[in-house]
Amino acid sequence: xxxxxxxxxxxxxxxxxxxxxxxxxxxxxxxxxxxxxxxxxxxxxxxxxxxxxxxxxxxxxxxxxxxxxxxxxxxxxxxxxxxxxxxxxxxxxxxxxxxxxxxxxxxxxxxxxxxxxxxxxxxxxxxxxxxxxxxxxxxxxxxxxxxxxxxxxxxxxxxxxxxxxxxxxxxxxxxxxxxxxxxxxxxxxxxxxxxxxxxxxxxxxxxxxxxxxxxxxxxxxxxxxxxxxxxxxxxxxxxxxxxxxxxxxxxxxxxxxxxxxxxxxxxxxxxxxxxxxxxxxxxxxxxxxxxxxxxxxxxxxxxxxxxxxxxxxxxxxxxxxxxxxxxxxxxxxxxxxxxxxxxxxxxxxxxxxxxxxxxxxxxxxxxxxxxxxxxxxxxxxxxxxxxxxxxxxx
Numbered sequence: 001x002x003x004x005x006x007x008x009x010x011x012x013x014x015x016x017x018x019x020x021x022x023x024x025x026x027x028x029x030x031x032x033x034x035x036x037x038x039x040x041x042x043x044x045x046x047x048x049x050x051x052x053x054x055x056x057x058x059x060x061x062x063x064x065x066x067x068x069x070x071x072x073x074x075x076x077x078x079x080x081x082x083x084x085x086x087x088x089x090x091x092x093x094x095x096x097x098x099x100x101x102x103x104x105x106x107x108x109x110x111x112x113x114x115x116x117x118x119x120x121x122x123x124x125x126x127x128x129x130x131x132x133x134x135x136x137x138x139x140x141x142x143x144x145x146x147x148x149x150x151x152x153x154x155x156x157x158x159x160x161x162x163x164x165x166x167x168x169x170x171x172x173x174x175x176x177x178x179x180x181x182x183x184x185x186x187x188x189x190x191x192x193x194x195x196x197x198x199x200x201x202x203x204x205x206x207x208x209x210x211x212x213x214x215x216x217x218x219x220x221x222x223x224x225x226x227x228x229x230x231x232x233x234x235x236x237x238x239x240x241x242x243x244x245x246x247x248x249x250x251x252x253x254x255x256x257x258x259x260x261x262x263x264x265x266x267x268x269x270x271x272x273x274x275x276x277x278x279x280x281x282x283x284x285x286x287x288x289x290x291x292x293x294x295x296x297x298x299x300x301x302x303x304x305x306x307x308x309x310x311x312x313x314x315x316x317x318x319x320x321x322x323x324x325x326x327x328x329x330x331x332x333x334x335x336x337x338x339x340x341x342x343x344x345x346x347x348x349x350x351x352x353x354x355x356x357x358x359x360x361x362x363x364x365x366x367x368x369x370x371x372x373x374x375x376x377x378x379x380x381x382x383x384x385x386x387x388x389x390x391x392x393x394x
Contacts (some may be wrong), residue, residue, distance in 0.1 A: 008187045008297065012290035015182070016190030017263050022162065024230045030153035033059045033199075034134035038142055039121035041067030044074045046142040051081050053140070056149040060084040060388075062128060064121040066091045075385035086128075086370065087385040090121055094378025098123055099348040102337040103210045111325060112254040119209040122195060122219075123345075130205055130349050131373060133360040135159075141196040143238040145171075151233025152199065159201025163227035164220045166193025171236035176213070176256045177249040178291055178319050180242045181312050185297035192217065197235035203227070208345040210338055213255025218338060221262065224271045243311040246318035253322040257287050258331060275335050280328035291320040352377075 009015065036059050038050045047063060054061035061083055065071040071089040078085035098120060107113040122139060129137045136156040146152060146167065155165040173183060174191050183189035195209070195216035204227070209215040220229050242248060261283040265274050295316045302309040356376050358365050367388050374384045 008185075010182070010187060010290055010293055012286045012293060013182070013187075014260070014264055014267050015179075015188045017192050017267060018190055018231075020226050020229075020263070020266055021193065022228055022230045024158055024165075024232050025161075028154050028232075029157045030150065031136050031156040031159070033057045033136060033138050033152050033156045035060045035062050035129060035132075035137045036152075037062045037064070037122070037125035037129070037137055037139050039064045039118050039125070039139075040069045040074075040142040041065070041117070042142055043068055044070055044077060047074050047077060049145050050140055050142065051078055051083055051085075053146055053149050053152065054078075054083045054085070055081055057152060058084075059138075060086060062125060063087045064090050064124055066117055066121070071383065071385055075387055079387045083387070085385070085387045087387075088124075088374075088379065089383035090117070090124060093120065093124070097127070097377050099341075099344050101208075101210065101341045101344070103212070103334060103341050106330070106334050106337045107212075107254075111250075111322070112330075114211050114213065114251060114255070116211075116251075119211040119215045122209040122215070126200075126205060126208065127349065127352065130353050131357045132365055132370070133358055136199065136201050139195050139198045139200070143240070144169075144196050145236040145238070146197060147234065147236065151235075152197075154232050155199035156201075158230060158232065159199050159203065161228065162230050163200065163204040163207070163222075164193065164229045165199040166229070166231050167197035167233040167235040168231050169194070169196060169235050169237050172239040174237050175242075176252045177242045177315050178252075178256060178294060181298055181316055182290075182294045184312070185294060185301045187294070187297065193220075193229060193231050195219065196237065197233075205349065206342070206346045208341065210341065212258065212334075213252040214259035215255070217259045217263070221272065223339065223342075224273065225266050243308065243315045246315045249315040249319040250322045253319045254326060256319075257284065257323060257326055258334065260287070261331065262335070272335070275332065277328045277332050280331040284323065284326055284328060284331075288320060288323050291316055291323060295320070 036054050050061060063074050071087045075087045136159050138152050158165045169191055179189050207219045209219050220227055262272060262275055298312050356373055358369055367386050
């Protein structure tokens with residue numbers, strides 16, 4: 001939407017964090033991908049790419065369905081393709097499957113509470129990987145395409161060294177509404193790795209996805225900073241309209257503020273322990289100034305599409321308004337709760353693994369065992385669809 005080269009670099013915003021990623025080794029040792037995990041709330045037709053990849057990789061496809069995604073329809077598509085699949089209807093979670101996270105309590109009853117189930121589904125995927133005994137899994141969003149399936153095997157092969165291995169996302173940029181507008185108005189805006197196409201191994205199973213925008217960034221963080229993370233391969237994000245409604249901008253803002261504020265510290269050689277009230281007082285002012293700057297950029301630079309420009313400005317003003325509601329003390333409280341939840345998650349995983357985990361020493365896991373595991377976790381048989389052509393998850 002903007003002609004010419006992108007020359008704007010804001011003093012109030014870091015447009016890239018990719019320097020925090022480690023450089024992957026030149027040698028590649030591809031691993032088998034044990035499972036591809038897809039959280040979805042859209043029509044079953046969105047699963048065609050994931051089914052194709054699971055077939056190419058001979059992997060088990062785990063699909064966690066809610067909203068418009070009908071588990072029986074997804075299972076039917078997989079059966080026709082001959083793919084090993086576990087499809088779970090998670091419109092409701094049985095009690096005790098996931099812990100009661102303190103981070104959720106911090107935002108309960110506020111406008112900042114996130115009302116989606118993406119994080120919960122990803123956490124369930126982590127739990128299933130732990131209980132079944134898969135050491136390398138791929139998280140994949142339902143609007144991501146991976147042209148070369150070997151790139152996923154390459155990524156899985158690096159999970160012994162790295163907590164997370166993200167594919168580089170091409171196609172439509174994978175950014176927040178504010179950062180989309182910044183790029184389109186002429187700003188220098190990069191993309192970081194994320195949960196849309198992410199390989200993880202046992203090193204990362206101690207992390208969890210908090211119920212917040214940018215939950216994948218939090219997943220990749222450790223106690224003091226970014227866990228060893230790298231990028232390899234390529235995936236393609238399908239296009240969407242980030243300005244279709246200003247609700248998206250409002251819902252993203254708290255998570256975007258927190259993640260960008262923490263990564264600002266890492267960018268400048270500091271630690272997560274430096275995320276004090278004073279830091280958040282300063283950073284929230286920076287954030288508000290940045291959004292105001294982007295509003296001016298859009299107003300001046302977007303010329304050829306008045307309708308989209310109007311929607312961009314509405315979304316940006318919504319984000320700025322939501323930013324103004326965020327208190328520095330709340331940021332400190334949330335980060336403290338997140339660190340406590342990391343401990344809670346590790347304890348929860350270990351407890352459920354002792355109680356319901358399958359035999360890790362035996363590679364083959366049969367349908368009966370998987371079905372019994374879901375029953376023990378409290379899932380009704382009608383909500384779990386298994387299609388395992390060889391009757392096992394080998």
